[in-house]
Amino acid sequence: MISLDQAKPGMRLKVIQFPIGSEVSRRLMEFGLFEGDFLRILSVAPMGDPIELEFDSNRISLRKSEVKGILVDIVHE
DSSP, X not given: OEEGGGOOXXXXXXXXXXXXXXXXXXXXXXXXXXXXXXXXXXXXXTTSOOEEEEETTEEXXXXXXXXXXXXXXXXXX
8 A cells, every 4th residue: 555646657546545634535536536446647747746647537637745645555457
């Protein structure tokens, strides 16, 4: 298990836990991403910020500081 901010481009991940009560967790759930769902890291900007994520048919970019507390498991395909 790793924090989402440690993930690398191309990784497929399963969301294990959102930080309780965080604003970014609420926003991701509004987009339809929940614990147990899968996502992929599409890209990371050259300086490491932001991170582009894809889940379902959504693509969003978030700052590393926003995703730091989201715990994920790496899914090996």
